[in-house]
Amino acid sequence: MPLQPESVEPSTPTVRRRLVALMYEGVLLFGVVFLAGYLFSTLTQQRNGLTHHNWLAAWVGLVVGVYFVWFWTHGGQTLPMKTWRLRVVAAKDGGRLSVTRAVLRYVLAWLWFLPPLAVHPIFGLKVPQTLVVAGVWFVFYAAVGRVGVSRQFLHDRIAGTKVVSISK
Secondary structure: OOOOOOOOOOOOHHHHHHHHHHHHHHHHHHHHHHHHHHHHHHHOOOOOOOHHHHHHHHHHHHHHHHHHHHHOOOOOOOHHHHOEEEEEEOOOOOOOOHHHHHHHHHHHHHHHHHHHHHHHHHOOOHHHHHHHHHHHHHHHHHHHHOOOOOOHHHHHHHHEEEEEEEOO
């Protein structure tokens, strides 16, 4: 099959395709988080889940961040992105991400989760109410990816990145 000519602009994948890749990413991240947690609890001799739980959360966030930043700066694809033929590139020129831009994208990607989680303690919501707020937020955030010329999620727009489809 011939390679795609350089002048052809890569297409923006559908929101559905990006969300399915995100779900696949979550499955793989389970293993990454498990290993990070096991390493942390072994090295700190953690005997109780509440001991050092804030340090554990920071450690897991760091490990997941390193995972994404490394893959995004070394080819622009994680395994789920390769499976779904997606690549994250710089929005300006379509080139590779710098470490700074990849870190910014990772931090901003937490916009998927932090707003509904922040509402929980601020308004004293119960868990079922927080889940409803999170569900509404996720639908809203995904809908943002369907509007605009670039059809990118908010964190990509702010970080100056974009997810593109790649040919087989």
